[in-house]
Structures are given as C-alpha cells and as structure tokens.
C-alpha cells in the first residue's frame with residue numbers, strides 16, 4: 001500500500017490551512033494540521049523573512065509554500081519600465097478614482113501613497129517567469145518546506161524537478177478535471193480540487209461535483225485534497241468520502257485572532273451570508289470569489305469600463321484598497337472569501353478552529369460507523 005499524504009508530510013489532522021498570514025500557518029501546523037503560506041506578490045527578500053520566522057516558530061514540523069506560477073501572465077507587462085501603477089490606462093484609473101471621490105473616500109496622503117507605491121513596485125515583478133525562479137530559490141533555502149504548490153497553473157518542469165530532488169512534494173490547484181490531468185502529466189504529487197464556492201480565483205464547478213472527477217483524473221498518481229466551502233468536520237468527512245485524502249481550507253482562517261485583517265474587515269466577513277459572495281474580475285482581472293460590496297457593484301454597473309488583465313487589474317485594485325482601508329469603509333470593502341463565510345460567526349483562535357474541526361470530524365465518523373453497524377444488523381436480521 002502506498003504511504004498516505006499525512007505520513008509523507010508528517011502531520012496528524014487531514015487539514016491543510018492556506019493563509020497569507022504566517023501566524024495562521026504556524027498555529028495550524030502546531031495544532032496538528034499542515035499550514036501553507038500563500039506568497040503571492042512577495043518580493044524574494046520578504047519571502048525569506050516570512051519563511052525564517054515560520055522556521056523559528058513551527059518547531060520540528062514541516063509546512064508548505066504556495067506561489068503564483070501563472071501560465072497566462074501578460075508578457076507585454078514584463079517589458080514596461082518603471083512601476084506598473086504608472087502604466088495604468090486612463091479609462092480604468094479614471095473610473096476608479098472618480099468612483100472613490102463620489103463615495104467620499106479621501107485620497108491617500110502623499111507620503112503614504114509614495115511608500116505604498118514603492119512597496120508595490122518592489123513586489124510586482126515577481127509573477128513573471130524569471131520572478132518565480134527567484135522566489136523558489138528562497139524556498140530551497142528552507143528545508144522545513146515539504147510542499148510547494150503552484151496557484152493558477154502547472155509549475156515549470158525545472159521547478160518540479162528541483163523540488164523532487166530536495167524531497168519536496170509539488171502541488172497544483174485544479175478547478176476542472178483537465179487541470180488535474182495536466183498537473184499529473186507534469187509530475188504533481190498533490191492536487192487541490194478547488195470548487196467554485198471557494199474564496200479566491202475559482203472556476204465554475206462546485207466542490208461536490210469536482211472532487212470525484214479530480215480523484216478519477218488523478219487515477220492514483222497524485223493525492224487529492226478537497227477545497228472550497230469547507231468549514232466543519234462534517235464537511236471534512238464528506239471530502240474524504242468523495243475520495244480526497246484531506247481538505248484544504250482558506251476562508252475560515254480570515255476571521256481568526258491570528259489573521260492580520262483589520263477589525264472592520266473581520267466584522268464585514270462575520271456579518272456576511274453565503275449568498276453575499278460574488279465571482280468578479282474586478283480584483284485581479286480573473287474571476288475571484290469575494291464578498292460583495294459597493295466596489296464589486298460599481299464594476300458590474302453599465303458605465304464601468306472592461307476590467308484589465310492580470311497583473312494590471314490587481315495594481316489598480318491595490319490603489320483603491322489602500323484608500324478604502326484607510327477610511328475603514330466597510331460598505332466598500334471586498335476581499336477573497338468563499339461561500340463558507342456564512343458559517344463564520346465568531347472570532348476564535350486558529351487552535352480552537354482546528355480543535356472544533358477535528359472533534360466534529362471524529363463525531364461524524366463515529367455517527368457514520370453507528371449507522372453502518374445498525375444497517376448491518378438489519379440486513380443480518382432479515383437474512384436469518
């Protein structure tokens with residue numbers, strides 16, 4: 001029998017915790033799960049700092065890193081000199097600025113805006129093909145990283161080869177069975193089958209329908225994790241029943257105490273219902289599931305210009321977000337979050353969430369075992 005993913009990565013609970021926040025990654029890992037740091041838009045020196053911090057706090061446990069290795073990056077952007085913010089088209093920039101002014105959101109003070117732009121300019125080059133190489137070089141220097149996940153596409157062949165040579169498993173996020181087949185052909189070890197109800201970049205197939213198709217496409221070549229909409233132990237059991245070896249959760253950590261969202265942002269998510277999320281291109285240029293706000297509504301209005309492609313739409317969004325955050329405007333605030341937001345009701349610690357998930361999971365398995373036992377008793381009684 002092949003070794004389970006949990007044995008290969010050395011952890012106890014079948015729960016992968018995806019977060020951009022290093023404290024969440026460490027706490028989830030220390031509580032028996034497997035934390036994965038989302039590193040989209042980090043410059044290499046920032047990633048180095050984050051991984052060093054995680055190494056120092058995670059004990060002897062392994063963790064993962066997720067890097068945006070997009071295969072459809074707009075190559076013309078790589079040829080632009082200077083910060084991308086200087087090349088934003090007048091139509092889209094004018095639309096957002098006029099909308100923020102109409103909403104009464106003050107502009108950023110000049111000094112703060114300069115700082116923000118220079119921090120952004122430092123990071124924005126690292127989603128090019130060359131940039132990804134610089135980021136993975138950082139990963140290789142941190143031996144506790146045992147899983148490298150490619151968001152939005154198949155990792156380049158040399159990255160997969162170098163990861164395997166270091167004993168690092170390679171994962172890929174899949175929104176359709178074709179993605180799973182491509183990931184397996186390239187040599188991926190772990191497939192994150194992420195349904196359309198998930199927060200972040202999503203496809204159109206729901207988790208319940210997607211997971212068995214990804215399991216079938218993997219045909220035993222890679223382990224499958226169920227992602228999208230999972231926020232309870234009952235749902236973990238369901239994911240495993242569908243053929244997954246574990247679950248991969250992103251949204252539920254956003255409202256934990258360790259999450260670095262601002263208090264007003266957590267309040268927006270704690271109040272939101274499942275039907276308050278939308279899929280929109282207004283954040284990155286690709287469909288992202290996020291909470292609906294006046295910002296998403298503005299981009300859906302008939303006078304809105306077309307959204308830009310990645311990464312320019314994200315550059316535009318970051319400019320708007322900084323003004324919205326500074327003004328603490330909850331009615332304008334949108335952030336990637338899935339339909340599971342409707343189950344997120346309290347701000348608790350990551351450890352408490354992990355404990356609840358594991359308890360509910362074990363209770364569910366126990367309940368199902370009792371259901372099976374009584375079904376067997378009935379069958380035996382009928383046969384005798």
Ligand SMILES: Cc1cc2nc3c(=O)[nH]c(=O)nc-3n(C[C@H](O)[C@H](O)[C@H](O)COP(=O)(O)O)c2cc1C
Pocket residue numbers: 018038039040066068150151152173192194197198199200201227228229230248249250251252335336337338339340
């Ligand atoms: C705030 C946020 C940011 C995300 N950013 C990324 C990312 O950079 N890379 C990635 O692979 N997935 C990203 N995702 C998707 C998660 O990895 C995960 O697949 C998803 O959250 C699972 O569904 P759930 O939100 O219902 O838990 C993000 C999700 C959220 C909520």
